[in-house]
Amino acid sequence: MNILFYSRGFAPIGGIETLYKNLAVFLQSKGHHCSLLYWGAPNPLLRSIEAADVQIIRSFWQWGCRWNVPDWVMLPQGMKEVKKADIVVFGNAIPSKMLAPLRKSAGPHTKFVFITPYRPTPPQQAADRAEALQMLQLFDHVMVQAGAFEGDLREIGYKGAVNVLPYLTQEPAAVAPFPKNDVIQLGFLGRLVEDKNIPLLLQSFKVYRTLLQQQKTHLQLFGTGHLQAEMETLTDSLGLKEHVTFHGGINNEKVMDAVASCHLFAFSSNIEGQCLAALEILSCGRPIVATEAGAFPEILSDTRLGQLVPQANPEKFGAALYDVTQRILQKDITEQSVRESYNLRFSASKIALQYEALFKQISGESKAASGQKKSVVSKQ
CATH class of the missing domain: 3.40.50.2000 (Glycogen Phosphorylase B;)
Structure with missing residues (x-):
């Protein structure tokens, strides 16, 4: 699979950024081609991703902006990169006006996956709710980390595929004892x-x-x-x-x-x-x-x-x-x-394999012996 991680701004430390690193490094080690598109300054987390042979594609913009200027500047490059991908992973909400041209530029085989960074609480204002639903409908699959989050998506009005899967941590070292002091x-x-x-x-x-x-x-x-x-x-x-x-x-x-x-x-x-x-x-x-x-x-x-x-x-x-x-x-x-x-419940090795199986299923590569798609970790 060709998997593009669409990051927008890439913080030097953060949950989604660390998930991108853990997931991209694992999938690259399994023979898939992973790339990361982002804007922002270089940082150690990015260097660890690049060291695993994940392709880094950087927009020149380094600093955030309240009007989403860095995201708009990166958009033409994004439209080019999504054409090459089987799976495009988004870890942040993205305005529908920006997501729609990306969706239009993608090939018919390309699947858009949104991994929610926060619990998707239904907006109070009608206009905000409409925008949230419009954005969600542009994804092929939405991934949440707890069963309760799916109910929030349904309350917003989203009727697409929802997959419940925990975040992927790095493989932990041996357990250290509690500190030995008073x-x-x-x-x-x-x-x-x-x-x-x-x-x-x-x-x-x-x-x-x-x-x-x-x-x-x-x-x-x-x-x-x-x-x-x-x-x-x-x-x-x-x-x-x-x-x-x-x-x-x-x-x-x-x-x-x-x-x-x-x-x-x-x-x-x-x-x-x-x-x-x-x-x-x-x-x-x-x-x-x-x-x-x-x-x-x-x-x-x-x-x-x-x-x-x-x-x-x-x-x-x-x-x-x-x-x-x-x-x-x-x-x-x-x-x-x-x-x-x-x-x-959260073993890194088990969760990593579930992510790979799910992405294969979404891209249509993973088939059961009967010729039907697996449905181990996703639900409609």
């Missing part, structure tokens, strides 16, 4: 932006410290974003400056070491899809406490992986952090138990 290390991995609701995390951490009483704890934030300075100020005002470390952005190669340095992780998000960072953390044997945003209710339905917080306020969230910490201290949750529970 300080409980709480971690956060992600961007410091509004959707992640870092103020709730910081306020909950203060409650958590009170509940732990004599037990020492420290909050490690791995990631950067335009709210970092504001969150550092909030940390100071809450009296937490000595107990919180902002590490800034970290390279993809250092993620596993960052995860291993903590006992548990917290996600206080307002909006999510299926948080790829959360899956990577679980694969390393670390439990999670999270809000009900995105796919977290489905991920944490297995309580061996952590705890869900239905009511996202500091008291409830802080109490959940305390409960999971006690389960770690009592060895009810261990590094190996988290990894084993994770592997039952």
Whole structure:
């Protein structure tokens, strides 16, 4: 198969960007031809993709723009590239006025696949809902990460094919033991932006410290974003400056070491899809406490992986952090138990093969012995 990953802006760290890397590198290793079309500055994640012999096609534009100018500039190049592809993968919503010419330029064999970056919540305004539906109808398949997301698509009015499949993580290394010291290390991995609701995390951490009483704890934030300075100020005002470390952005190669340095992780998000960072953390044997945003209710339905917080306020969230910490201290949750529970549903090797089978099915290459298409992972 010829598979084109249509990226628009390619951030140096992000869930969709990391999914593109994991998926493109795997498919390229299986003998398929993968290419990535993007605009943006070079970064380590892109270099790791290129090192796997995935073709990199870059538009000259480097910076974002509120009027989508970089996307319009890249459009003619995109119209040229989609003609060569069997599958075109989109990881971000794209305006229908931009998607329509891409669709028109593609050959009759080319299939457009949209992997949702967030839960597709139905828009409130009629005009926004109409635009969302018009965009969705230009895709041949939409991929979501939790069963509940399909209901959102149907509510918008989308009647096309929907495939439920988790994000693909990289193959994890051996599980590292919990840190051997007397300080409980709480971690956060992600961007410091509004959707992640870092103020709730910081306020909950203060409650958590009170509940732990004599037990020492420290909050490690791995990631950067335009709210970092504001969150550092909030940390100071809450009296937490000595107990919180902002590490800034970290390279993809250092993620596993960052995860291993903590006992548990917290996600206080307002909006999510299926948080790829959360899956990577679980694969390393670390439990999670999270809000009900995105796919977290489905991920944490297995309580061996952590705890869900239905009511996202500091008291409830802080109490959940305390409960999971006690389960770690009592060895009810261990590094190996988290990894084993994770592997039952999210094993990278199994999920990778499901992606390949699904893409083959969509492109019409995969046939059952009877001559009919397989339908292992998709549903109409």
